[in-house]
Amino acid sequence: MAEQVMLPDPAMPDPPSFDGWTCPLPLRDHPTVVMGHGGGGQMSAELIEHLFVPAFSNPLLAGLTDSAVVTLGGAHLAFSTDSFVVQPLFFPGGSIGDLAVNGTVNDLAMSGAQPAYLSCGFILEEGVELSVVGRIAKDLGTAAELAGVIVATGDTKVVDTGHGDGVYINTAGIGLVRDGVDIRPQRAAAGDVVIISGMIGVHGIAIMSVREGISFGTEVVSDCAPLNGLVAAMLDTTPDLHVLRDPTRGGVATSLNEIAKAAGVGIELTERNLPIPETVANACSFLGLDPLYVANEGKLLAIVARDQADELLATMRAHPLGADAAVIGECVPDHPGMVVTKTAFGATRVVDTPIGEQLPRIC
Amino acid sequence: MAEQVMLPDPAMPDPPSFDGWTCPLPLRDHPTVVMGHGGGGQMSAELIEHLFVPAFSNPLLAGLTDSAVVTLGGAHLAFSTDSFVVQPLFFPGGSIGDLAVNGTVNDLAMSGAQPAYLSCGFILEEGVELSVVGRIAKDLGTAAELAGVIVATGDTKVVDTGHGDGVYINTAGIGLVRDGVDIRPQRAAAGDVVIISGMIGVHGIAIMSVREGISFGTEVVSDCAPLNGLVAAMLDTTPDLHVLRDPTRGGVATSLNEIAKAAGVGIELTERNLPIPETVANACSFLGLDPLYVANEGKLLAIVARDQADELLATMRAHPLGADAAVIGECVPDHPGMVVTKTAFGATRVVDTPIGEQLPRIC
Incomplete structure (x- = not known):
């Protein structure tokens, strides 16, 4: 179902209010819930930042991590x-x-x-x-x-x-x-290396292929898998891992943007290093999607100090769920809070957080 | 909305099956989900016992308590x-x-x-x-x-x-x-006393009054409240509490039936001791409901050894959420697994577990 975008009405006299609760900016532009509020992108972030965090006022939730510690x-x-x-x-x-x-x-x-x-x-x-x-x-x-x-x-x-x-x-x-680990998006630092555990975009395309009844040559099978075994092996090798994130809704692009903003670093991806299956690449070009924004359900992003990257990568590749692990970029001191990708032609383009939802109800 | 009851079809050739999963008896009589499966009564119990517990095979879930320890x-x-x-x-x-x-x-x-x-x-x-x-x-x-x-x-x-x-x-x-407490339905024992923390049936009637647009004289206001403070006070006085249960969906009758079955004791209620607000009694008689089956959201049932009951009751009555606490019955060695109530006329009637849902979507 297409997202129902409601344009802000300049003539709207008052913000929507319900029994003393007033809709804060910038949510006011969308006085009703639209699919994009569940997409994991900017609209989801606004809902959390402006509606839920003030309502639940506590420091844990404001961290916006995948889980509270x-x-x-x-x-x-x-x-x-x-x-x-x-x-x-x-x-x-x-x-x-x-x-x-x-x-x-x-x-x-x-x-x-x-x-x-x-x-x-x-x-x-x-x-x-x-x-x-x-x-x-x-x-x-x-x-x-x-x-x-x-x-x-x-x-x-x-x-x-x-x-x-x-x-x-x-x-x-x-x-x-695990004792001694301190894994948080805030720990990403300039000079760190960005690693992905395998091929991206598979879950989202698997769902879309059955939902839309489209075949892309080979059947695309979701990567849905539990990553706790892989993470345990990684922590055995590299207890000082800085950041881990599973790029589900909103894909790799959204996860990296959240990390860049939380840590105040820039992230620079190398496009040719992104592991994208041919079927996913074909499907994305057919559907007009960018694989960086497509959901994964069995992949993780790891950010680690450069001098520990080789050993970590070797550990990941030795695990069945990390066989295609690859270094895809680095954290840089430039453009803090922003993710960019270097294309095959040497150009640089900004990889922004999506506003709403590219693929609704993907998980 | 009324419950849609599907009668078993004696001509049905095979049990519903989905890709190797076969619908177990007695669920087979209702091959689709009906409102009663969410009512907290016998149909809910069948769904848990015959569908979820086998699927998740583990001893914690089989306990069917409000929370796992x-x-x-x-x-x-x-x-x-x-x-x-x-x-x-x-x-x-x-x-x-x-x-x-x-x-x-x-x-x-x-x-x-x-x-x-x-x-x-x-x-x-x-x-x-x-x-x-x-x-x-x-x-x-x-x-x-x-x-x-x-x-x-x-x-x-x-x-x-x-x-x-x-x-x-x-x-x-x-x-x-809390250290040293062991609160489980299985601990109810013949001779124990059954206490309710206050007036029953209020939440369910509050919901029905607005849903059906019926006024019962005075407005009925839900008893929705957090009981952790009351429980802490009770445990200070009586660390050896045997059973605690909040009688939500399915009301006091359903909770006591679950306890009686788990512990293998009979429970005998004294009808005239049940604290029922006049508005709830009137509403129930108008709607054809039994207050024993109506949901509560701020009440608890406590089962305790007889020699500790007076002290516990005094503690409960000293707390704002236990002011109307009352002894409503006892555990007996007769009719194990069954709850009965003694009426004002000295007769005894069985208080069974409801099959489906008296009041849908009450919580």
Whole structure:
């Protein structure tokens, strides 16, 4: 479904207000929720910055990381949540059940935590076949076993037909943060190297191919996978990893922009080094998409000091989920907060954060 | 909306199957999801027992308690989740934002934990006014502050118009379980006393009154409240509390049936001791409802050894959220797994678990 863009109305007399709550700028330009508010781009960031953070006023949420790191009973824990509204529910390489596990497992791993327990909340739409729910639950259970996490607690709600889309799932997860690691976007520093763990853009194109009924020659299969094993191997080699991020909604471009802004560094990518499968490249050129903005569900970005990059890369390539790992760029002191890419012709172009949503309901 | 009951078709040739997943009995009688699967009664229990527990095969989930108790990094933690799909979003005494905090805070408290951190996942429907989202977020933030918990991590997804209902919220929570407490339904024992912390049936009737546009004389205001403070006071007095349960969906009747079955005891209620506000009694008799089955969002059931009941009751009555606490029954060795009530006329009637949903989307 195309995004419904509402242009600001210069004649609008008052900001939308509800019982004492006034819509802050710049959200005021879009007084209703549009798909772009869920796209992981600028509109999502505005919603978080101007609506949720002031409402929940606390320092943890303002960090905008994939998971919060908290201390409870002396334990150093990562805590994270994600809702999953992907359509279709089943796609090449997985289902909403796999995504619900791996999405949260990966968010925890990106804090340097070993994921341990998941919660799982289903919102079912009246009329969906129980066999569909059963198959998704089975996928979820299998994915949890594969990732080595336990589904410890759950909840099921049912909504009337026409108020859901078969199955929505929320998972939250807790994990134990490894002693001595300090992984945060703020730690990216000029001179650091940017590494991607493998081929980009695969999940998004897998979803689009089934949703739009388009074949791109070879079937594109989602990369949906749990990254906690890869991260554990990386931390064994390189405990001083600076940043980890899984580039899901909004893709590599959005994740790197968030890191550049948080750390106040520039990031310079080398276009020819980006590992992009031919099928993804073809599909993107057909659909008018940029692979840098397409969602991944089994890839991570790592930012590390230059003198540790070779050893880290070797470790990653020795792991099945990091076999195609590559250095794709570096952090630079110039243009802080901005991501640029050097093209094959030596030109430089800005890789901005997308405003709304390129591919709706991709996870 | 009325529940759509699908009668079993004796001519149905095969159980519904999806790619190797076969619908187990007794779910087979309802091959699609109906509202009753989310009602917290027998159909919900069947879904958990026959579909989710086998899929997630692990001992924690099979306990069917409000929250799981796990050990991580040496810390003894409670972990719980709930999704909220209540309609309307705003009602007398609160909103979906208040419910989202108090529902999960209370689930954690029912394990004897002090809730510490919440996650919060929003599923927004395209087209809902941002001022509505903002007001809900503000309510959620205020409720978190009141309960003394921190919203540590969050997520926002947007679904197309016609696939949501304005705002759905999932919260998960973690809390620290107090040393030395062992609160589980299995600990209810013959001779124990059953205590309710206050007036029952208020939340459900508050929702129904606005949803149906019915006035019952006085406005009925939801009892939505965080119970962790009350529980802390109770545990100071009575660390050996046997069972705690907040009777939400399905009401007091459903919670007590679950406890009776888990512990293998009978429970005998004394009808005249049930604290029921006059407005709730009137509304229930008008709507054909039994207050024992109506949802509460700020009440708890406590089961405790008889010789500790007086002291515990005094502590509860000294707390603002326990002022109307009352002994409503006892655990008995007869009829294990069954709840009965003694009527004012000396007769005894069985208080069974409801099959489906009396009041849909109450939380």
